[in-house]
Amino acid sequence: MIRVGINGYGTIGKRVADAVRAQPDMEVCGVGKVRPDYVAVNAAEAGYPLYAIDGEYAAQFHEAAIEVAGTVDELVAESDVMIDATPAGIGAENRPLYERHDTPALFQGGEDATVAEVSFNSRANFEEAADADYARVVSCNTTGLSRLVAPLSETCGIEKVRATLVRRGGDPDQTSRGPINDVLPDPVTIPSHHGPDVQTVFPELSVETIGLTVPTTMMHVHAVNVTLESEPDDEAEIRDLLAAEDRILLIPGYANMDGTGALKDMALDAGRPRGDIWENAVWEESVTLSGRDLYCLQAIHQESDVVPENVDAVRALTGHLSGAESRALTNETLGIGFERFQTRREQAADRTAAD
């Protein structure tokens, strides 16, 4: 049983905690939390021991009638692996703390790649983290692009990836982020930093990206072009290739999921915790071939797509399961894959063939 401590219990940390708890080979030692807000109340209700940064913050918890189990330093001491889910930049500041306790740790994609020996995506490079003490789970956008790149690269070869990332402005609870009525070139310089970040996972890949930020909170949307090395027979070959990926959802045309709002609504209907969409959501109708140029549109849930990647990364660091074994276990325990649409996709194809 791997004892996992989670430092930082915000958008990512609280989801990772629930995902770790669902694993048969892991347990949550506790979570590090700065303030006694509603997120802390819900952590306490969920039964996670709460660790405060120091005595001053602990007093605030006391006033709000939320019990504290100790300090973050104590949490690190008790954990086999730490998952750092603190805000971007804080993870690097925390690394000496994990080193002092000789505790392996995961960092998130908001950190610079230099924070760890390896930048991690479970589908693409699980095995590279096997000998590492520190790994960085790449960002939501890089995770989304890596999942798309991996099968295309293996099957057809990739000459070049060009992607426009239309990014959400903030998460639903972030009331002071923007823009509220603008489309921001973000960054205005081209290519954006996202391409080089994908190269931390695929060092040989030719990839250039453009970033924009828009006034939404639900999901990012990527407009992707992949120039393949070899031309597929037809679009159906690519659609089937993507449909076979366990962390890609092909959105069927009949289902009327015309935007990210409907996608989130569907996930809530399906009983997903927090309405999370751990998979890349690729609109099947957008998958288009023009010679060797492949195009598609995919939505990426910035709050949750890295969650299964963090779970797999814990196993990569500890080394007791292979990548395929870990992904299968993570997928099964969390319920990844909208089988309801995949099954009907096949049935509907059969009915069409029978007509």
Next chain:
Amino acid sequence: MIRVGINGYGTIGKRVADAVRAQPDMEVCGVGKVRPDYVAVNAAEAGYPLYAIDGEYAAQFHEAAIEVAGTVDELVAESDVMIDATPAGIGAENRPLYERHDTPALFQGGEDATVAEVSFNSRANFEEAADADYARVVSCNTTGLSRLVAPLSETCGIEKVRATLVRRGGDPDQTSRGPINDVLPDPVTIPSHHGPDVQTVFPELSVETIGLTVPTTMMHVHAVNVTLESEPDDEAEIRDLLAAEDRILLIPGYANMDGTGALKDMALDAGRPRGDIWENAVWEESVTLSGRDLYCLQAIHQESDVVPENVDAVRALTGHLSGAESRALTNETLGIGFERFQTRREQAADRTAAD
């Protein structure tokens, strides 16, 4: 066991179906659904028999590999009570169908009040629906105002209610509604129709409202002024009065739920199905007295606050439980009331008193 049919399986219908299914004295016969979209797929996965309007639509379901149990007409024939959750205006068109089968029915607040004998709010006028065959569960906004009015009216008496309703533009899945960058006087005439709608529940109440629509999808927010007949001792008396209401959540100041986004995020964290907030969410710090003038701000989840009201209304029509019994049963089975905040509210008050 009351056999409940649900005609219209959209934002309200799908939530009402799940709520009815959770009741020990009710079962869902099936749901009427027009198109084989993702909502239909999820209904099928949830095990609800699907009833199509007619054969033409049934063919579309077949192509999408979704099974259909029959027609809506057959659903009405099999049901003891119908809940009509079709879009505004369609309910009135459906009433002859329910009459033909001699089946009691509930309508939603989008219908004109004349669609039914009584306009229903469980807290305010449960007993008035006892002899009715047809009742209209009032709208989300009217439900929210009625829950606030009832305890204040009973305790202090109300001279007049003035409220500004800042309404969301559409639900998260409604991609073609607006405004996307405007604040609409909606309607521009004052008072808005909401006040008269509250009077369908409280015929003697003096109430005037102003309506606006803004570019959000999460919740409505009401800025409320109630001129009381008798002056309370202090704000604490009113806060305690509201805290004691089972369908009102007093949002504590320490918890940092500073907007509707954080409220929804909290509800998702708490494991609420679809992140639903069935209660009025009143910011405790906003509850302010100026002589006999009471002010407060409350958020109303347009997708779900009428759901427990529909459940109670089924029992009001069939008459086998009292209002208090029905509300207690509905609250318990759905998990209404964020006890985690209420408990800590009391504990924190005790700690402050002890210091």
